[in-house]
Amino acid sequence: MGWFAKYFPNAVTMKSDFIQATGETLYMTAITAIIAGILGMAIGIGLIVTQPGGILENRIVYNILDKFVNLFRSIPFVILLAIIAPVTRIIVGTAIGTTAAIVPLVIGSAPFYARQIQNALAEVDHGVIEAAESVGSGPIAIIFRVYLKEGLADIIRSSVLTLISLIDLTAMAGAIGGGGLGNLAVNIGYNRFQTDVIFLAMLIILVIVFIIQLVGDWLARRVDHTA
Amino acid sequence: MTNEAIIQLKDIDVTFHNKGQTVEAVKKVSLTVNRGDIYGVVGYSGAGKSTLVRVINRLQKPTAGSVDVNGQDILALNSRDLRAARTKIGMIFQHFNLMDSRTIADNVDYPLKGGKLSRTERKEKVAHLLDLVGLTEKATDYPAQLSGGQKQRVAIARALANDPEILVSDEATSALDPKTTSAILELLKRLNKELGLTVVLITHEMEAVKEICNKVAVMEDGEIIERGDLVTIFSQPKQPLTKDFINTATQINQALEKIYRQASTLGLDDHHQLVQLQYVGATTDAPLITELYKRYEVVSNILYGNVEILQDTPLGNLIVVMTGEPDKLSTAWQYCQDAGITITHLKPKKPGVA
Numbered sequence: 001m002g003w004f005a006k007y008f009p010n011a012v013t014m015k016s017d018f019i020q021a022t023g024e025t026l027y028m029t030a031i032t033a034i035i036a037g038i039l040g041m042a043i044g045i046g047l048i049v050t051q052p053g054g055i056l057e058n059r060i061v062y063n064i065l066d067k068f069v070n071l072f073r074s075i076p077f078v079i080l081l082a083i084i085a086p087v088t089r090i091i092v093g094t095a096i097g098t099t100a101a102i103v104p105l106v107i108g109s110a111p112f113y114a115r116q117i118q119n120a121l122a123e124v125d126h127g128v129i130e131a132a133e134s135v136g137s138g139p140i141a142i143i144f145r146v147y148l149k150e151g152l153a154d155i156i157r158s159s160v161l162t163l164i165s166l167i168d169l170t171a172m173a174g175a176i177g178g179g180g181l182g183n184l185a186v187n188i189g190y191n192r193f194q195t196d197v198i199f200l201a202m203l204i205i206l207v208i209v210f211i212i213q214l215v216g217d218w219l220a221r222r223v224d225h226t227a
Numbered sequence: 228m229t230n231e232a233i234i235q236l237k238d239i240d241v242t243f244h245n246k247g248q249t250v251e252a253v254k255k256v257s258l259t260v261n262r263g264d265i266y267g268v269v270g271y272s273g274a275g276k277s278t279l280v281r282v283i284n285r286l287q288k289p290t291a292g293s294v295d296v297n298g299q300d301i302l303a304l305n306s307r308d309l310r311a312a313r314t315k316i317g318m319i320f321q322h323f324n325l326m327d328s329r330t331i332a333d334n335v336d337y338p339l340k341g342g343k344l345s346r347t348e349r350k351e352k353v354a355h356l357l358d359l360v361g362l363t364e365k366a367t368d369y370p371a372q373l374s375g376g377q378k379q380r381v382a383i384a385r386a387l388a389n390d391p392e393i394l395v396s397d398e399a400t401s402a403l404d405p406k407t408t409s410a411i412l413e414l415l416k417r418l419n420k421e422l423g424l425t426v427v428l429i430t431h432e433m434e435a436v437k438e439i440c441n442k443v444a445v446m447e448d449g450e451i452i453e454r455g456d457l458v459t460i461f462s463q464p465k466q467p468l469t470k471d472f473i474n475t476a477t478q479i480n481q482a483l484e485k486i487y488r489q490a491s492t493l494g495l496d497d498h499h500q501l502v503q504l505q506y507v508g509a510t511t512d513a514p515l516i517t518e519l520y521k522r523y524e525v526v527s528n529i530l531y532g533n534v535e536i537l538q539d540t541p542l543g544n545l546i547v548v549m550t551g552e553p554d555k556l557s558t559a560w561q562y563c564q565d566a567g568i569t570i571t572h573l574k575p576k577k578p579g580v581a
Contacts, residue, residue, distance in 0.1 A: 131324035131382075134284055135338035135389065136314040138306070145340060150328050225369040226327045 010194040017184060022204055024098045025180035028170045029208075031102050033163060036110040040162070043069065043110065044117025045143055055129065055139050065114075072111040077169055080108055081176055101170070101178030109166050116158035124150045153224035160216030164209050171205065181205055232295075233393060233425050234260040234283055239292035241278050241449075252278040253289070254449040260442075262392075265419050265426040267436035267457075269472055270446035276429045279446070280395050283427065284316040285309060297392065314338065317386030321398035323378040325370040331381050332357065332366040338388040356384040360414065376407035383414065387422075394418070396428045400435055412438050433476035437461070441538055445469045458540045462507045462569075479503075479544055482531040483573070486546060490575030497553045503571040504545040504563060515566070516547075523559040525551035546573070 005012045043065055049055050050062040075083070081104045085095040088103040124147055132146045148155070171182025181201040189197030241253040252275045260266045268276045281287035282294055285301050294301040299312055325334050332353050339349045357363045360380040370378055379399060386394055396415065400408040416439045418424045428440060436443050436457070444454035445468060453466045461477075464470045474480040486493075486501070495501055504515075519525045531546040549556055560570050 125322075125324065127320055127322055127324035128326055130286060131318070131320060131385075132337070133286060134313060134316070134318040135385065136310040136312075137338075138310055141341060145337065146326065150326055152328060223328065226371055 008196040008200055010192075011196050011200045014188075014197065017188075018200065018204070021174075021179065021181045021184040021201070024178075025167065025170050025174070025182070025205070025208070028098055028101055028105060028173065028178065028180055029163065029166055032105040032109060032166055032170075035102070036106045036113055036162075036166070037159070039106065039110040040113025041117055043114035044121065045147070047114065047118040048121040048147065049139065049143065053126075055133070055142055069111040069114050072107060073115065077104070077108045077172055078176075080104055081173060096177040098179040101173040101180075105166065105169055105173055108169055109162060112165065113158070113162045116162055117155065120154035120158045121147050121151045123154050153220045153226075156216055156220040156223065160212055160220075163212050163216075167205060167209060167212075231262045232259050233262045233264075233297055234258070234427070235293075235295040236279070236282060237293045237295075239279065239282055239294070240290045241275070241282065241287060242290045251449055253282070256292075256446075256449070256451055258444060258451065258454075260393075260425060260427060262425055263419070263423055264442055265416065265428060265440045267440035267443040268427065268429045268446060269431065269433055269436055269443060271431055274446040275449040276446045277397055280397060280427055280429055283393070283395060284313050284318065286318075314389035315391045315393065317383075317389075317391040317394040319379065319382045319386050319394065319396050319399040321401050323370070323375075323382045325378055325381055325385075327370055329369075330366065331362060331368050331370070331373070334370065334381055335384045335388060338385060342389070352388065353384075356387055359387070359418075360384045374407075375403050376410060379403065379407075379411050380414065383411075383418075387418070387424075391424070393425045393427065396426060396430075398429055398431070401430065401432070408432075408435065409438065415439060433472040437476050437535060437537060445472065456538075458507065458537050458542065461535065461537055461542055462505065477533055477535060477544060479531070479533065479546070482533075482546060486530055487575045493548055493575075495548070495575065498550055498556075500549050500556055501573045501575065502547060502549055502560070503573055504543075504547065505569040505571070506543045506567065508540055508567075515563070515568070519549075519559050519562070522562065523551060523555040525549050525555055525559045 011018065046065050047062065047069070050058040050065070052059070052062070072080075084104045084107055088095045088100050091103055092100045094100050128150060129142060129146060132142050137145070170178065170180050171185070174180035174182030174184075174186070177183070181204055185198045185201035188194060189201060236256065236258040239253050239256045240251070243250040243252055256279055258279070268280065270276045278287055282289045283296060283301070285294070289302070296312065296316065301309070301312060304312055326337065329337065335353045335356050336349055339352060344352065354363070354366075357366055360383055362377060362380050362384070365373060365377065370381065373381065382399075394415070400411050403411060412435055415426055415428070419426055419439075428435065430436060440457055442454070442456050443460050444451045445466065446452065447468050453460065453464065453469045460469060461473055464473050471480075493499065493501065516527045516529070519527055527547040527549050529545060529547050531544075533544045535542045549559065551559065563570055
């Protein structure tokens with residue numbers, strides 16, 4: 001480990017900090033992914049089925065969902081963090097800390113994921129939906145057995161994209177007290193001019209991103225039978 | 228074939244409103260299909276035929292009119308009953324519309340999911356359906372590995388999964404090559420015979436209708452302009468569009484075009500007349516030609532001949548140059564007409580004009 005101590009003189013003494021920060025980043029990412037995943041999936045499906053020409057066409061619901069997604073997608077995340085703080089305090093009890101960061105993370109990423117899901121499901125051939133309707137499938141069957149099944153490869157690809165952008169957001173949330181690798185990089189590495197700490201935090205994030213990308217691509221290839 | 232109506236569309240209107248524009252896709256169309264029919268609906272794209280047949284299973288809600296399928300008022304059904312009714316109306320499409328993420332067997336199994344059958348019963352049913360369309364060995368393949376004709380066979384098996392009494396074919400052969408088209412049509416005819424399946428066949432190709440339909444309706448601009456049994460429509464078409472479709476199917480148009488192009492070499496005058504003879508049923512051409520010579524000394528030079536077998540009835544077309552004295556020619560034509568042969572006098576357009 002001699003070379004490590006040479007190139008990372010500060011980081012080498014902060015082993016437990018790095019382990020804790022990595023854990024926090026993974027924790028924020030995982031919990032947010034589950035909550036925002038469910039919310040975003042529901043909104044995305046809602047958008048697809050209520051859109052004009054959809055299987056449960058409903059102009060009012062579609063417009064509400066559409067405007068909601070657009071609204072939250074257009075607020076920069078750093079500003080959202082501050083604006084949402086009172087809501088966070090109501091839900092979590094505090095606006096500071098790793099768990100508190102999950103609230104703005106969910107609000108920041110769910111609309112993004114919803115749009116991704118909508119786009120993925122829009123790729124499902126309308127003719128296939130029509131064929132399912134013609135054999136007597138109802139809306140629930142079409143959503144679960146056609147949309148989610150046929151769109152699975154694209155859903156996986158969108159999920160990977162969302163997860164990676166989510167890790168990006170956790171770093172930002174970390175910078176204002178959420179903990180995690182972002183917090184470590186900025187509050188210790190940047191503020192104390194310990195460049196090696198910034199660099200190591202970045203490397204760990206890159207490794208996490210690469211692993212997500214690799215697993216995602218592999219899964220998407222496995223379920224894709226179009227070629 | 229019984230005369231019991233299985234599909235009755237009455238005064239169907241379908242009007243689309245799109246960005247301030249109103250399109251009347253179907254106008255006051257009534258159509259009755261009897262049990263066991265293979266009913267062809269022919270027309271160019273945009274004629275409204277697809278929209279019309281989508282009304283049968285309410286994939287398209289008509290603006291006005293009534294839809295009766297198998298004694299059920301389709302427009303009055305709630306969504307649950309409509310779904311049940313749809314299982315009895317199979318449908319196949321131009322682009323097959325198979326699910327790429329499912330194997331062939333799984334695609335065929337799809338309509339059975341959530342139904343009453345147990346897993347093993349479903350498996351048996353899928354195996355039987357794949358056998359019916361001749362794709363048993365492709366069960367574990369994915370649609371992307373199949374040819375167009377094979378995909379359409381899978382779609383047919385899927386459409387038949389819930390034992391429908393009606394199969395609606397929406398341009399199902401339009402994306403296929405002629406040989407595959409014939410094979411698919413052959414399959415539809417077999418299913419019609421073996422299962423008593425009523426087929427509604429939408430197409431823009433009269434060839435497809437000619438091969439398997441017993442009845443045909445011709446659509447133009449949202450209306451049915453002519454309808455009837457196949458042999459009658461083919462032997463006595465009334466509307467110009469119908470004639471056009473038929474002449475294309477029997478290739479008479481192409482033959483005439485070639486003949487007209489060389490009209491000058493035929494040396495047509497009062498003694499040499501270009502006529503088209505058309506006969507339906509048992510009348511045969513060979514004795515006629517010799518008969519005309521023996522009786523009237525009229526020599527017939529055959530330029531084009533074609534016999535279609537429609538519903539086991541031959542329909543013959545001959546294009547001949549008849550040579551003889553003008554008065555003998557007239558009596559010869561009279562003789563033909565008395566024998567039940569339709570005579571059309573053809574006048575080649577002047578070269579350069581055509």
